[in-house]
Amino acid sequence: DIQVTQSPPSLSSSVGDRVSITCRASQSITRYLNWYEQKPGQAPRLLIYAASTLQSGVPSRFSGSGSGTDFTLTITGLQPEDFATYYCQQSYNIPYTFGQGTKLEI
Amino acid sequence: QVQLQESGPGLVKPSETLSLTCVVSGYSITSYSWGWIRQPPGKGLEWIGTFSHSGITSYNPSLKSRVTISGDTSKNQFFLDLSSVTATDTAVYFCARLRYSSGYPLYDYWGQGTLVTVSS
Numbered sequence: 603d604i605q606v607t608q609s610p611p612s613l614s615s616s617v618g619d620r621v622s623i624t625c626r627a628s629q630s631i632t633r634y635l636n637w638y639e640q641k642p643g644q645a646p647r648l649l650i651y652a653a654s655t656l657q658s659g660v661p662s663r664f665s666g667s668g669s670g671t672d673f674t675l676t677i678t679g680l681q682p683e684d685f686a687t688y689y690c691q692q693s694y695n696i697p698y699t700f701g702q703g704t705k706l707e708i
Numbered sequence: 709q710v711q712l713q714e715s716g717p718g719l720v721k722p723s724e725t726l727s728l729t730c731v732v733s734g735y736s737i738t739s740y741s742w743g744w745i746r747q748p749p750g751k752g753l754e755w756i757g758t759f760s761h762s763g764i765t766s767y768n769p770s771l772k773s774r775v776t777i778s779g780d781t782s783k784n785q786f787f788l789d790l791s792s793v794t795a796t797d798t799a800v801y802f803c804a805r806l807r808y809s810s811g812y813p814l815y816d817y818w819g820q821g822t823l824v825t826v827s828s
Contacts, residue, residue: 603769636814638753645802645818646745646753652812689753693813697768700753 604628606692608701615706619680623704625673625690634694637666637675640703641686649688650675680706710734712803712819719825720797726790726824730803737761737784741806743815744777744788746799749823754799758806759786793826800824 605628615621625635633653638646648657650666653673663684665676677684685708690701716728730742743758757767759777767775771790779786790797800823804815 634812638815645804645821646815647818648814648816651809651814655809655812657814657816691753691755691815696766697770698755698813700755703752 603697604631604692604695604699606690606699606701608688608690608704610704611702612705612707614708615680616708617680617682620676620678621680621706622677623675623688623690623706625668625675625701627671627673627692627694630670631692631694633669634692635666635668635673636691636693637664638689638691639684639686640689646689677706710805710817712805712817714801714803714819714822716801716822716824718823719827720793721828722794722826723792726788726793726797726826728788728801728803728822728824729785730787730819731783731785732805733784735805736781737779737786738781742779742786743804743806745802745804745815747802747821748796748799756788756790756801795826798824798826 607626635653637650640646654666663678687703687705711733713731720726738761741760744756774791776789800821802821803819805817
């Protein structure tokens with residue numbers, strides 16, 4: 603299985619800040635990397651797929667970058683509704699493994 | 709608008725089979741692939757497997773001997789069966805649509821999730 607490691611596990615920030623979350627795969631996954639946001643009691647919501655393509659309806663303050671083994675999710679200008687847990691997922695090989703999550707807190 | 713809704717028993721006894729249904733509305737299950745993902749309480753997400761209407765399935769090797777995903781196109785729903793459950797199978801189970809964009813797999817629509825507890 604391809605292992606996916608996210609960092610940091612948690613992050614404290616403030617409204618208006620710029621934050622970055624990283625995801626590292628145990629082998630090259632080219633650009634087969636998705637990012638999801640999950641709020642308590644809710645299902646995950648797709649933010650970005652193919653490493654950098656913004657899902658329809660997702661605000662442009664979210665962006666993704668990277669290829670190979672190293673990827674980054676950046677949120678520019680944090681909004682109150684962005685405080686949530688973020689997961690990356692590799693979709694290069696089955697099983698489509700997820701990172702451990704990054705909890706973004708105020 | 710695609711909507712997915714999971715249903716099934718909230719409590720299953722150890723060694724028994726966990727069976728869940730995902731009812732899909734707004735889109736035919738013959739047009740995409742579909743999957744199950746689970747999340748133990750307070751923990752991260754685990755990919756279980758996928759199903760397509762053509763009968764092609766893929767499973768997580770860690771669960772492969774115990775899991776079956778199937779569908780009923782006449783009722784536009786698909787199913788998860790997980791046998792010989794233990795307490796470690798306690799989780800919120802999500803169903804989701806698997807779409808391919810330029811060849812890249814992604815889960816774009818999810819059900820709200822259903823909590824299944826394994827306990828005697």
